Amino acid sequence: MGVDLSVQLGPLRLRTPLMSASGCFGYGVEYAGAVDLASLGAVVVKGLFLNERDGHPPPRIVETPAGMLNAIGLQGIGVHRFVREKMPELRRIGATVIVNVCGTTVEEYVEVSKVLSDTEGVAALELNISCPNIKEGGISFGCNLAGTHRVVSAVRRATSLPIIPKLTPNVTDVASFAAAAEEAGADAVSLVNTFLAMAIDVETRRPKLSNGMGGLSGPAIRPIAVRMVYECARIVKIPVIGIGGIASAADALEFLIAGATAVQVGTANFVDPFIWGKLEAGLRSYLERHGVSRVADLVGSLQVGSS
Amino acid sequence: MPVDVEAVVLSNTRLPGGYSVLELRAPELASLAEPGQFVMVRASHCDAPLLRRPYSIFDLVRDADGRASGFTLLNKRVGVGSGLLYEAAPGARFCCLGPLGRPFTLAAPPVEAWMVAGGVGLAPFATLAPALAGRGVAATLFYGGRTSADIFCLDRFEPHGVRVVIATEDGSLGERGRVTLPLQAALEAVPPERPVMIYACGPEPMLKAVGELAARFGRPSELSLERHMGCGMGGCYSCVVRVRTPDGGSRYARTCIEGPVLRGDEVLWE
Numbered sequence: 001m002g003v004d005l006s007v008q009l010g011p012l013r014l015r016t017p018l019m020s021a022s023g024c025f026g027y028g029v030e031y032a033g034a035v036d037l038a039s040l041g042a043v044v045v046k047g048l049f050l051n052e053r054d055g056h057p058p059p060r061i062v063e064t065p066a067g068m069l070n071a072i073g074l075q076g077i078g079v080h081r082f083v084r085e086k087m088p089e090l091r092r093i094g095a096t097v098i099v100n101v102c103g104t105t106v107e108e109y110v111e112v113s114k115v116l117s118d119t120e121g122v123a124a125l126e127l128n129i130s131c132p133n134i135k136e137g138g139i140s141f142g143c144n145l146a147g148t149h150r151v152v153s154a155v156r157r158a159t160s161l162p163i164i165p166k167l168t169p170n171v172t173d174v175a176s177f178a179a180a181a182e183e184a185g186a187d188a189v190s191l192v193n194t195f196l197a198m199a200i201d202v203e204t205r206r207p208k209l210s211n212g213m214g215g216l217s218g219p220a221i222r223p224i225a226v227r228m229v230y231e232c233a234r235i236v237k238i239p240v241i242g243i244g245g246i247a248s249a250a251d252a253l254e255f256l257i258a259g260a261t262a263v264q265v266g267t268a269n270f271v272d273p274f275i276w277g278k279l280e281a282g283l284r285s286y287l288e289r290h291g292v293s294r295v296a297d298l299v300g301s302l303q304v305g306s307s
Numbered sequence: 308m309p310v311d312v313e314a315v316v317l318s319n320t321r322l323p324g325g326y327s328v329l330e331l332r333a334p335e336l337a338s339l340a341e342p343g344q345f346v347m348v349r350a351s352h353c354d355a356p357l358l359r360r361p362y363s364i365f366d367l368v369r370d371a372d373g374r375a376s377g378f379t380l381l382n383k384r385v386g387v388g389s390g391l392l393y394e395a396a397p398g399a400r401f402c403c404l405g406p407l408g409r410p411f412t413l414a415a416p417p418v419e420a421w422m423v424a425g426g427v428g429l430a431p432f433a434t435l436a437p438a439l440a441g442r443g444v445a446a447t448l449f450y451g452g453r454t455s456a457d458i459f460c461l462d463r464f465e466p467h468g469v470r471v472v473i474a475t476e477d478g479s480l481g482e483r484g485r486v487t488l489p490l491q492a493a494l495e496a497v498p499p500e501r502p503v504m505i506y507a508c509g510p511e512p513m514l515k516a517v518g519e520l521a522a523r524f525g526r527p528s529e530l531s532l533e534r535h536m537g538c539g540m541g542g543c544y545s546c547v548v549r550v551r552t553p554d555g556g557s558r559y560a561r562t563c564i565e566g567p568v569l570r571g572d573e574v575l576w577e
Contacts, residue, residue, distance in 0.1 A: 023543075030541035030564065033308045046544075055559060057577060059535045061545040066354035068537070072544045075559055219354050270358060270538035271349065273404070274311050 003287040004294040005280065007041070007261050009239050010162045010187030012124055014041035014096065014262060017295055018252065018279050021243055021266030022047055022100035022126060022166070023072065027086040034273050037095035039280070041262055045082070047100040047128045050108055050115075052078040062199050062208040067218030067245070068267060069197050071211035074102060074131060079112045083119050091121040098124045100166070101155070102131070106141075109151050110158045117159040125161050127151060130168035130193035131215075142168045142193075148177050149184045156185035164241065167191040169221075169228055178232040178240070190241035190264060191232060192225045218267040219245040226258050233259025233300055247271070249282020259300040309405050309540070310335050316399040317368075317377065324456035325384040326427070327393050330368060330377065331403065337375035339406050340364050342413070342435040343531055343568045346405030347539040348380065350388035359404065360388045361536045361563075363430035363508070366463065381430040381460070407539045408567045411435055411529055413442060414504040420446040422469075423490055423517050425509025426457050431531050433463040435506060440467040447472060447493070451486025451513070455479040487516045494524040505571070507531070518571035528571030532562045539563045549575040 005016040019042040025031060028043040037043050055075025062069050077085070082099070090097050099116050103109035109127060116122045129142035129151055141147035142165075152165050165181040167174055169192035178189045194215025199208040207213070225244025233240045239262070242255030247268035255263045268275055283295060292298060314331035321327045336346065347359035368377040384393040395401070411431070414420045420439050422432045432448060439446045447470040452458050454477045461471055472489045473481025482489050486509075497503060507517040508531035521528035537543035540563065547559035548566070550573045557575050560566070 026540075026542045026544075034540070055544065055547070058545070058547055060547070061535055061537050061543065063356055063358050066357060068358060070537075070543070070545065075544050075547070218357055267357070270540075270543055272311065272402075273309075273538070273540050273542070 003284055003292070004296070005283060007296050007299075009124070009241070009262055012162050012187075015039070016041040016280055016283070017256065017262035018276060019098070019241070019262055019264045020044050020269060021264035022128065024266030024269050027082065028095060028097070029086055029089050031273060032089065032093060035276055037090070037093045040095065040276055042096040042098045042123065043090065044098045044100055044126055044264060045086070046076055047074050047102040047131065048076050048079045048082050048112060049074070049102045049104070050079055050112055052076065052081065057210045059208065059210055062214070064197075064199055064216065065220060067216050067220035069199055069209060069214035069216055070194070071209045071214035073211065079115045083115065087119055087121055096123045097121055098126050098164070100126045100128050102128045103151070106151055106154045110154050113155045113159045113161075113163075117161055122161065124187070125155065125159065125163050126190060127155060127163060127165040130166050139168055139170070142177070143171055145176060145180045148180045152181050152184035152186050162187035164188045164190050166193055168193045169224065170196050174228045175231045175235040178236045182236045182238050186238060188239040188241060188261070189232065189236065190243055192221070192228055192244050195221055195224070217245065219247055221245050222251060222254075226254050229255055229260050230258040230302070247275075249279050249286060252279060252283065253286060253298065256295065256298045257300070257302050259302070261296070261299050309407050310339070311402060311404045312336050313400045314377070314403045316395050316397050316401070318397055319395050321393070322459050325393065326459065327382050327384070328365065328460070329380045329382055329392055329395060331380065331401065332377040333403055334374070334376045336403060336405055337367055337378045340367060340375070340378065340434070341406065341410035342438045343411035343431050344406035344408050345539070345567060346378075346380075346403045347407065347536070348388075348392070349402040350391040356386075356388045358537055359402075359539065361533065361539060361567075363531070364406065365430045365433050367434055381427050383427050404539060408563060409565065411506055411531075411568050413438055414444050416443050418444065418502040418504050420444050421449065421490070421493070421503055421505045422446060423449045423486060423505060423507040423509070423513070425451050425486060425513040428507075428509030428513070428531070429460060431508050432506070433460070436464050436467045436469050440469075446470070449474070449486050449490050449493075451475065451509070453477065485516075486513065487520060490517065491520055494520060494526065499525075505529070515576045518574060518576075521571050529568050530571050530574060531567045532569060532574070533567065534562045536563055549577055551575055
């Protein structure tokens with residue numbers, strides 16, 4: 001039985017629901033030798049500001065139970081170098097490219113979005129209003145309903161590309177932020193970014209990360225992320241992209257059944273850069289086993305009540 | 308292009324001081340490896356530890372026909388992952404991703420090669436030594452440790468005609484003191500017209516000292532760096548080190564793809 005893995009993300013049709021998570025896949029080209037980037041639903045590249053950024057001093061990661069903390073600090077080459085140096089190869093490969101857009105001001109989000117709107121081959125913009133590791137911008141918009149609305153509506157006016165605000169879990173009610181993003185004209189929302197967290201070296205009594213705090217990712221956060229995706233998908237009509245500790249097809253299915261239209265994989269790609277083919281095969285075999293012809297039919301198919 | 312293979316443990320030789328030499332069968336990976344490259348080893352199939360750990364390829368193992376059939380890892384038991392490798396029994400399997408990273412540049416005669424190793428920093432030199440010998444390069448190994456238990460596996464070097472100079476901090480073997488002492492003495496003694504290439508791998512303070520000594524004596528150096536590494540593929544940006552840029556500034560470079568071997572004069576120690 002042939003199964004259909006394609007999903008519709010607002011105006012965007014994806015080959016599969018499997019996407020790389022921003023910040024976990026470089027600019028995509030780093031993996032071009034190992035993975036057929038065109039076989040992914042989308043390649044979501046590392047967050048870009050207008051200008052280059054240095055990021056935080058090392059140590060930038062520390063491993064924790066079933067997870068890791070990172071405080072990279074959005075090191076990056078800036079949107080102009082990305083367009084010049086990375087996009088040609090991504091276009092040649094035929095990858096569906098979603099760019100993660102960062103800003104310290106609303107104006108910067110708009111400016112970066114305009115540059116990318118004029119770039120051939122960019123399929124959508126993911127708005128990073130949720131990075132826990134930088135002081136200014138970013139999460140300050142994502143932790144405030146008015147700020148979220150302001151960034152999303154400003155970018156909405158500046159581009160005709162699909163826009164996908166990426167939401168932080170570091171709020172009391174993430175669904176209200178999904179609703180604010182929808183109201184401001186978002187085509188989809190992605191969640192969750194990492195959980196603000198900390199690890200301490202008891203011998204030296206110092207934080208293990210140079211930045212003090214960092215973002216927790218990996219299997220440890222998965223059940224919380226599934227719950228948050230479930231809550232958001234019940235509130236908004238736009239598609240939800242599920243992110244958080246996905247390391248197997250079963251993990252991805254959990255998010256789809258909870259209401260995600262697509263998923264992003266981050267930390268698990270560090271452990272296994274060849275994970276993409278395994279995830280796709282796992283989804284296919286699940287659909288065949290359950291007699292479901294389209295993966296889209298699974299979205300939000302959670303059975304509640306007694307069986 | 309790296310491959311990810313499930314390598315089978317053929318033997319695990321424990322050495323004093325918590326060290327072990329783990330021999331793995333992995334022909335696909337071994338046949339691609341060059342001196343100075345590394346592999347990312349997954350010590351567990353569960354989530355503890357979750358991330359892979361970088362290991363230099365120690366020996367290349369060859370079959371009867373001389374084809375690369377596997378490799379060894381020089382492991383020191385420190386945390387959970389290295390503990391699992393230390394305890395591993397023959398028949399155990401570990402996923403190994405590699406070979407990764409930029410290898411050493413091979414010197415050619417009349418250049419002499421001086422390899423400087425600290426502790427498990429010996430690892431990349433076991434494949435560099437035969438590669439240099441094959442090119443007819445005269446080689447010396449400066450090998451340092453805290454104590455005599457940190458000095459081992461000299462049998463990898465002597466058959467290739469490598470001259471070995473040992474230093475231990477407690478003086479239990481070789482010269483007393485850090486390995487940079489005999490290195491400095493040798494740099495002072497060698498005439499400027501005799502070209503020397505310095506290779507180093509070991510703890511960061513040692514690498515910094517070797518890089519500075521090389522610069523002071525006007526000798527080129529290549530340093531193999533070890534950093535907290537998340538992926539080994541350039542995806543996570545965690546293993547960065549500050550390097551000089553041509554315009555006089557600096558930037559963070561990923562040691563996994565721009566290294567692990569970097570020129571001593573490009574690294575800017577923080």
